[in-house]
Amino acid sequence: MSSAAESSGFARVRFRGAAPPVLLLSILIVLPLFGLGPNWTRLLFVTFVWITTSLAWNVLGGFAGQVSFGFAVFYGLGAYTAALSINAGINPYLAFLLAGITASTASLLVGLPTFRLRGPYFAIATIGVSEAVRVVMTNLAVTGGASGYRIVEHGAFRQIDHYYTALGLAGVALLVSLYIRGSKFGLGLIAIREDEEAAADAGVNPFTYKLSAHAVAAALTGIAGGVFARYAAYIHPHGVFAFHTSVAILLMPIIGGIGTIWGPVLGGAVYGLVQEELIANFPQIHLLLYGVFLILIILFEPGGIVGLLRKLFRWIEKARRDPGDHPTGASRDQVLWRAGRAQRREL
Amino acid sequence: MTKYFGGLAALKDVSFDVAAGGIYGLIGPNGAGKTTLFGIIAGSLAPTSGTVSFHGRDVTGVKSFQAVRAGIARTHQISRPFKSLSVLDNVTVGIRFGRGRVHGSANVRREAERILELVGLSHSTALPASTLCVGDQKRLELARTLAAKPDLLLCDEACSGLTDNEMVSVLELLCRICRLGTTVVFIEHNLKAIFSICDRVLVLNFGEKLAEGPPEQIQNDPSVIEAYIGKT
Numbered sequence: 277m278s279s280a281a282e283s284s285g286f287a288r289v290r291f292r293g294a295a296p297p298v299l300l301l302s303i304l305i306v307l308p309l310f311g312l313g314p315n316w317t318r319l320l321f322v323t324f325v326w327i328t329t330s331l332a333w334n335v336l337g338g339f340a341g342q343v344s345f346g347f348a349v350f351y352g353l354g355a356y357t358a359a360l361s362i363n364a365g366i367n368p369y370l371a372f373l374l375a376g377i378t379a380s381t382a383s384l385l386v387g388l389p390t391f392r393l394r395g396p397y398f399a400i401a402t403i404g405v406s407e408a409v410r411v412v413m414t415n416l417a418v419t420g421g422a423s424g425y426r427i428v429e430h431g432a433f434r435q436i437d438h439y440y441t442a443l444g445l446a447g448v449a450l451l452v453s454l455y456i457r458g459s460k461f462g463l464g465l466i467a468i469r470e471d472e473e474a475a476a477d478a479g480v481n482p483f484t485y486k487l488s489a490h491a492v493a494a495a496l497t498g499i500a501g502g503v504f505a506r507y508a509a510y511i512h513p514h515g516v517f518a519f520h521t522s523v524a525i526l527l528m529p530i531i532g533g534i535g536t537i538w539g540p541v542l543g544g545a546v547y548g549l550v551q552e553e554l555i556a557n558f559p560q561i562h563l564l565l566y567g568v569f570l571i572l573i574i575l576f577e578p579g580g581i582v583g584l585l586r587k588l589f590r591w592i593e594k595a596r597r598d599p600g601d602h603p604t605g606a607s608r609d610q611v612l613w614r615a616g617r618a619q620r621r622e623l
Numbered sequence: 624m625t626k627y628f629g630g631l632a633a634l635k636d637v638s639f640d641v642a643a644g645g646i647y648g649l650i651g652p653n654g655a656g657k658t659t660l661f662g663i664i665a666g667s668l669a670p671t672s673g674t675v676s677f678h679g680r681d682v683t684g685v686k687s688f689q690a691v692r693a694g695i696a697r698t699h700q701i702s703r704p705f706k707s708l709s710v711l712d713n714v715t716v717g718i719r720f721g722r723g724r725v726h727g728s729a730n731v732r733r734e735a736e737r738i739l740e741l742v743g744l745s746h747s748t749a750l751p752a753s754t755l756c757v758g759d760q761k762r763l764e765l766a767r768t769l770a771a772k773p774d775l776l777l778c779d780e781a782c783s784g785l786t787d788n789e790m791v792s793v794l795e796l797l798c799r800i801c802r803l804g805t806t807v808v809f810i811e812h813n814l815k816a817i818f819s820i821c822d823r824v825l826v827l828n829f830g831e832k833l834a835e836g837p838p839e840q841i842q843n844d845p846s847v848i849e850a851y852i853g854k855t
Contacts, residue, residue: 460719467716470705473667477699479691479720479771 297450304443308436317435323548324442325504330528330544331449332496337526338535339462340489341469346386346402347497347525349409350379352517354498355505356419359427362506368429369441372502379498383490391486394472402522410517424512427505438507445503446544449496453537456492465489469535497525524551527566531573533582542581634659634670634830641775641823646801647808648821648838652850655827657810658700661777665697666690677775691721696773700780700810702764704752711735711748713763714770721771735770742766742796758789765793769800776800778809782816794820814851818842826850 308317329351336342354375361371390401414422456462464485467475472482505511515521528547533539554561577583634656641647649657662668664675666687674683682693690696705713714735718725725734739745742762747755752763761781768776778797782790790813798820801807811817817824818838826833826841828850834841841847 463712463716463719466708467705467720470707471703473687474699474703474705475716476687477665477667477691477697477703478717478767479688479696479722480716481686481688 301447308439314435317439319549319552321439321442321507322552323545324446325500326528326548327446327541327544328449328500329497329525330540331453332493333525334529334540335453335456336489336493338529339456339469340465340486342486343399344402345399345522345526346406348517348521349382349406350494350497351501351521352413353382354379354501355511355516358502359425359505359511362427362429368506372499375502376495376499380491380495383494384487387487387490391483406519406522410513413513413517422513424510427509442503445499450541457537527570531569531580533580536582539580539582637832639825639835641806641808643806645806645822646797646820648817648824649808649810650817650824651827656830657827658779661697661779665695665777691771694722694774696768696771697777698764698768698779698781702760704760704763706753708752709749710744710752710763713752714738714766717767717770723770723772738766738770758785773805776805776807778807780810782811782813790816
């Protein structure tokens with residue numbers, strides 16, 4: 277009886293919540309038709325790639341609470357897999373798929389020995405794996421070693437194709453995140469994040485859940501690497517496999533709001549847009565700025581930008597509601613405080 | 624069964640049977656091995672030697688999530704709620720990963736609400752679990768464990784830190800759970816609580832089985848009195 281009313285109310289809320297992202301997506305789809313210009317197209321392309329990796333990291337780091345410092349491994353492996361496949365004459369979109377599969381397989385190899393352990397072992401292991409892979413790729417002759425690898429594609433370069441590919445990928449990453457959060461899988465991951473032992477006592481298999489989340493995140497990151505490689509047409513180990521790539525992928529969701537859906541999107545957007553401008557204008561200062569940003573977030577708002585916005589909305593809501601309740605214009609806190617003082621005087 | 628932590632024997636050749644459908648008390652001074660025993664049965668610890676069988680099946684050394692699927696679920700001495708999740712979602716985890724076989728989100732929700740009502744938490748389903756007081760966190764832990772539909776419920780100090788009134792209501796709850804068809808084994812330091820509701824009691828001391836039997840017999844057992852109070 278009441279469940280029908282509830283579900284329609286739920287649908288309404290969902291519909292209202294879906295309006296801004298759908299609007300944003302529509303704008304991003306039609307924007308190039310009005311002549312975006314190569315610079316803006318490039319900037320947005322890079323931003324979509326970062327948003328994808330940020331959402332991907334968040335599946336493992338935000339939902340399951342497993343912090344990885346090694347996502348550059350998947351990004352780089354995806355980039356190189358796509359590059360080699362495209363040069364071998366494979367269709368680029370198939371090459372992206374292969375990139376995802378390669379990265380996913382690598383994630384299992386990292387996860388199998390480390391996810392059986394609890395505590396910081398996984399995080400530490402990811403640093404080691406990431407450095408090891410970078411060193412190997414720097415010395416691997418087939419892919420040109422440290423001097424990098426070039427992608428030669430026949431046919432004209434159409435920037436707009438890349439734009440839509442990256443936009444589509446970011447959209448898929450968003451849908452995957454939304455789906456996971458609402459699913460049994462997502463519930464299990466959050467339970468693991470909150471208390472792994474208690475989750476196991478409730479029937480969740482932490483090992484396979486962490487492994488699966490890692491595989492999903494790696495696949496998306498690998499595809500993002502592939503999409504980037506095809507656009508850049510030249511990749512090298514000190515770029516895609518660099519430690520600062522891993523750190524960037526981890527910073528974005530933390531800045532935006534770890535464990536949320538829109539946090540990684542905002543974090544990716546801020547990073548993509550601001551970072552590119554910063555690098556262009558102040559090549560050295562951007563790392564300093566992100567360091568400061570990170571410290572501020574950890575100290576004052578662990579919820580990131582999303583947490584800050586939520587507080588702001590709550591504050592506005594309260595400010596709007598309260599003057600009506602108290603004609604004097606005093607907030608509820610002030611009224612309570614005065615009442616408390618009056619009581620103390622009586623005592 | 625026996626469990627060694629390094630060279631220390633936490634449990635030495637402790638053996639016992641729990642008949643289906645009763646309430647079974649487990650008592651003993653601190654460090655007697657009660658929680659270790661629970662850990663072994665519920666799958667978070669593997670025994671050094673010995674076996675655990677349940678419904679005639681060998682479940683020795685299974686992982687805790689496998690034990691849940693077999694029908695054994697435990698609560699912890701210090702409750703461990705999923706703090707950022709709501710009270711309702713905490714129970715939902717228990718339902719969706721347990722043996723309940725409840726399908727459809729509306730059914731899961733109804734089942735979660737039913738269980739929360741059973742333990743007396745229906746007033747705070749939407750609150751984050753971190754905001755509950757200790758007594759309510761214990762109820763929530765019990766609710767989440769019950770949500771898995773266990774045949775055997777291992778309850779580790781469900782009453783510690785509670786007021787007398789809260790304790791009575793938890794004991795009533797355990798009796799009700801037992802009547803609904805779940806076998807209950809519970810650890811408790813409060814002997815009055817144990818003797819008032821248990822059908823049988825097992826006493827552990829320094830990892831060894833000291834006595835086992837119905838409450839009346841245990842209360843008058845000289846070795847139990849000696850372990851608890853000292854020699855006269």
